Amino acid sequence: MKSNTFLRHVRESFKSLGRNGWMTFASASAVTVTLILVGVFFAIMMNLNHMASSIESDVEIRVYIDRTASEEDATALEEKIAALPKVDSVTFSGKDEELDSLISSLGEEGEAFKLFQQDNPLNDVYVVQAKTPSDTIPLAEEIDEMEFTANVNYGQGTVENLFSTINFGRNIGIILIVGLLFTAMFLISNTIKITIVSRRREIEIMRLVGATNSFIRWPFFLEGLWLGLLGSVIPVISVGTAYYYFYDYVSPKLQGHFIQLLEVTPFIYQVGAILIILGAIIGVWGSLMSVRKFLKI
Amino acid sequence: MLEMKNVYKKYKNGVTATNGIDVKIDQGEFVYIVGPSGAGKSTFIKMMYREEKPTSGTITLNGIDMGSLKNSKVPLIRRNIGVVFQDFKLLPKLNVYENVAYTLEVIEENPKNIKKKVMDTLDLVGLKHKVRMFPDELSGGEQQRVSIARSIVNQPKLVIADEPTGNLDPDTSWEIMNIFEEINTRGTTVIMATHNKTIVNTMKHRVIAIESGRIVRDEQRGDYGYEI
Numbered sequence: 001m002k003s004n005t006f007l008r009h010v011r012e013s014f015k016s017l018g019r020n021g022w023m024t025f026a027s028a029s030a031v032t033v034t035l036i037l038v039g040v041f042f043a044i045m046m047n048l049n050h051m052a053s054s055i056e057s058d059v060e061i062r063v064y065i066d067r068t069a070s071e072e073d074a075t076a077l078e079e080k081i082a083a084l085p086k087v088d089s090v091t092f093s094g095k096d097e098e099l100d101s102l103i104s105s106l107g108e109e110g111e112a113f114k115l116f117q118q119d120n121p122l123n124d125v126y127v128v129q130a131k132t133p134s135d136t137i138p139l140a141e142e143i144d145e146m147e148f149t150a151n152v153n154y155g156q157g158t159v160e161n162l163f164s165t166i167n168f169g170r171n172i173g174i175i176l177i178v179g180l181l182f183t184a185m186f187l188i189s190n191t192i193k194i195t196i197v198s199r200r201r202e203i204e205i206m207r208l209v210g211a212t213n214s215f216i217r218w219p220f221f222l223e224g225l226w227l228g229l230l231g232s233v234i235p236v237i238s239v240g241t242a243y244y245y246f247y248d249y250v251s252p253k254l255q256g257h258f259i260q261l262l263e264v265t266p267f268i269y270q271v272g273a274i275l276i277i278l279g280a281i282i283g284v285w286g287s288l289m290s291v292r293k294f295l296k297i
Numbered sequence: 298m299l300e301m302k303n304v305y306k307k308y309k310n311g312v313t314a315t316n317g318i319d320v321k322i323d324q325g326e327f328v329y330i331v332g333p334s335g336a337g338k339s340t341f342i343k344m345m346y347r348e349e350k351p352t353s354g355t356i357t358l359n360g361i362d363m364g365s366l367k368n369s370k371v372p373l374i375r376r377n378i379g380v381v382f383q384d385f386k387l388l389p390k391l392n393v394y395e396n397v398a399y400t401l402e403v404i405e406e407n408p409k410n411i412k413k414k415v416m417d418t419l420d421l422v423g424l425k426h427k428v429r430m431f432p433d434e435l436s437g438g439e440q441q442r443v444s445i446a447r448s449i450v451n452q453p454k455l456v457i458a459d460e461p462t463g464n465l466d467p468d469t470s471w472e473i474m475n476i477f478e479e480i481n482t483r484g485t486t487v488i489m490a491t492h493n494k495t496i497v498n499t500m501k502h503r504v505i506a507i508e509s510g511r512i513v514r515d516e517q518r519g520d521y522g523y524e525i
Contacts, residue, residue, distance in 0.1 A: 005405050019390065205386055208346075209447070210375035211403035 005215075013222035016199075023195040024227065030191050031231025031282060034184030035275050038177060039239035043271060045173040051259045052166040056133035059162070061140045061154045064123040069148040074124065077148050081128060086139045088131040095122040123150055134163055181278070189286035192224065196290045203294045213295050220291045221284055228283020232276045239275065240268040298324045298454065298486060299345060304354035306340050306510075314340035316510035318354070322488065324454065327481045329497050330490040331521055332507035338490045341507060342459055345488065346378045347371050359454070376404055379448030379456040379485075383463035385440045387432040387447075393419065394428040397446045404451065418450040422476055438469030445476055449485070456480060458489040462496065474500055497521040 017024045063081065065074050082090045099122055103110035116122075128143065130136045136154055144152040196203075206216050247264050254260060304318040314337045322328055330338050343349040344356055347363050356363040358374065366374065387396050394415060401411045419425045422442040432440050441461060448456055458477065462470035474496055481487045491497060497504060497520065504519030505512055514522065 002405065004408060008402065201386060202388055205388065205399070206403050207372070208375060208380055208386075209400040209403060209451070210372045212372045213369065215372075215403060215405070 006218075009218040009222055012219040013226060016195075016219060016223055017226060020195045020198070023191065023198075024230075027188055027191040027195070027227045027283075027286075028231040030187045031184070031228055031279050032234045034180065034187065034282075035232050035235035035279055036238060038180050038184070038278065039235050039271055039275050040242075041173070041177055041180065042274065043239060043243055043267075045170075045177065046267070046271075047261055048169060048173065050262050052169070053133070054259060055162065056166065057129075059130075059133055059136050059154060059159055061128040061130070061136060061143065061152060063126040063128055063143055063149055064151040064153070065126065066148040066150045067123055073148045077146060078126060080146060081126060081143055084139065084142065086130050086132070086135045086142075088129040090129075091127040093125045093127055095120045095124050098122045098125055134167075137163075181282070185282050185285055188227075188282050189289045192227070192283075192286045193290035196220070196287075196294070200294060203291070207295075216295065217288065217291060220287045224283040224285070224287025225280055226283070227287070228279035228281065229276065231283065232279030235279075236272040236275050240272055243268050243271070298322060298359050299488075300355075300357050301344075301351075302355045304344065304351045304356060306337075306344065306349060307352045314510055315344070315351075315507075318507075318510070318512055320505065320512060320515070322486065324486055325481070325484050327477075327487045327502040328489070329502055329504045329519075329521075330488065330507060331492070331497060331504055331523065332513075333523070336507045337510040338507050339459060340510075342457055342488070342490055345455075345457055346380055347374060372404075376451060377453050377455065379445075379451070379453040381441070381444050381448050381456065381458040381461045383460040385432070385437075385444040387440055387443055389432050392429050392431050393424060393435070393443050396432070396443055397450050400447050400450050406451075414450055415446075418446045421449075421479065422446045436469070437465050438472055441465060441469075441473050442476065445473070445480075449480055453485065455486045455488065458487065458491075460490055460492060462491065462493050467495070470496065494521040494523070 063077075065077065069077070078090055078092065081087060096117075099113065099116060099120055102122075103113050106113070128139070130139045136159060140152050140154045143149060203216055244264050247261055251261055299320075299322040301318050301320045304315055305313070306315045307313045316337075318341065330341060332338050340349055344351055344363070345358070347366060351364055354364075359377070361374065363374070388399065391399060397415045397418060398411050401414060406414075416425065416428075419428060422445055424439060424442050424446065427435065427439065432443065435443070441464075445456075445461070456477070461477070462473055465473060470493060477487050477489065478500065501518040503517050504514065504521070506514035506519075506522060
């Protein structure tokens with residue numbers, strides 16, 4: 001495409017935004033409202049996800065090594081576990097460490113266990129982390145079948161519940177966001193359609209005098225792009241600002257808890273970028289869908 | 298230049314618009330298409346600039362088969378055809394100059410040539426002094442001149458007009474006809490559907506009469522032949 005043709009398209013797209021003043025406003029507002037909703041949902045979702053991940057990553061598999069296993073057997077077992085594709089890390093925790101941590105975790109009552117320091121009845125333990133938390137259960141089962149494992153413990157029962165709750169929450173969130181995006185697209189494509197119907201004649205004449213379809217489409221493509229970008233300005237600013245203050249207010253209250261909100265930066269930049277991109281996609285898609293039916297492609 | 302062989306057109310709603318049309322029109326001819334309303338004139342004309350496709354039969358324009366022409370190639374064909382309508386179809390928000398220049402802009406004509414071509418064409422239709430006016434500030438005849446200027450500014454080989462004088466008073470109609478005559482003498486083929494008996498009977502040219510989707514009469518220097 002010649003550069004002056006492109007400039008013409010840009011000029012035309014801006015002219016058309018001005019000419020269709022109220023329709024431009026309506027379309028951009030539709031984008032704005034939807035993107036604010038999407039932005040809020042997205043921020044909530046990402047934070048829930050973040051919390052879920054930090055809970056999930058606390059899940060570990062404790063492999064109790066058979067007391068009859070020799071040192072070589074134990075090393076072989078470690079290598080075998082580490083070689084599994086789902087495994088992220090294997091950490092050895094000797095029975096003395098285990099006892100120490102048991103004693104300290106029980107506080108004063110733990111003192112009684114100090115007697116066992118002479119003849120430690122505990123097992124050596126491999127602490128295994130799965131690469132993906134949801135692989136924990138199958139991984140544990142796999143390890144359980146290996147030789148020289150006395151017992152494999154990952155918080156059976158509790159972990160299954162935790163995972164299914166987290167997954168349920170995630171799926172609901174994804175469904176809501178996808179639904180919201182579809183609503184937005186149809187809303188916007190309908191609003192833009194009205195502005196395009198009023199320009200039917202323009203398209204008709206362009207076709208009549210021999211403008212190619214892509215030539216006709218370009219200004220509409222750009223117009224949709226501007227609408228989407230225009231509509232994403234307020235959501236980006238408002239969601240970003242709101243999150244900033246929300247974080248300021250809530251974060252101190254979560255001090256010391258193991259759940260944390262996502263840091264303001266880079267999170268608000270990420271959300272901003274996503275909203276801008278979504279706005280652009282929605283605008284362009286809506287616009288092109290509407291112009292399509294006049295082009296007889 | 299234009300040839301139709303056994304052209305049938307049946308619309309999806311079951312209406313048969315043309316029922317086996319055979320016709321040949323040479324470069325430089327001036328042809329009137331006459332016939333009662335609903336006879337298939339408009340469909341006949343629309344197929345010439347590929348707004349409609351024939352259901353069967355072939356239409357060739359300068360050797361190009363219009364029926365098998367890909368949709369993406371249609372714009373290129375249109376650049377050799379000027380089309381004029383009864384209702385002008387001007388863009389109300391563009392002034393006279395812009396309306397005519399529009400044709401050249403959308404086919405990506407070199408901007409350096411646009412001004413000269415537009416002004417020459419407006420001179421031909423006698424509107425050089427009204428270039429900055431908008432369509433709603435013009436009379437019907439003037440609007441039709443703008444639309445003619447738009448259709449010929451790209452110097453097409455064929456100009457198709459669908460009742461170009463349908464909305465105009467008799468005097469204005471004559472002015473418009475004179476412009477078409479002028480275009481024709483410059484070598485452009487003119488095909489015009491019309492209901493204007495006086496014009497057809499006075500400005501003698503080839504007359505093709507269509508009834509019920511068939512050509513019932515095709516005479517050089519013919520008459521309108523219908524009583525209104």
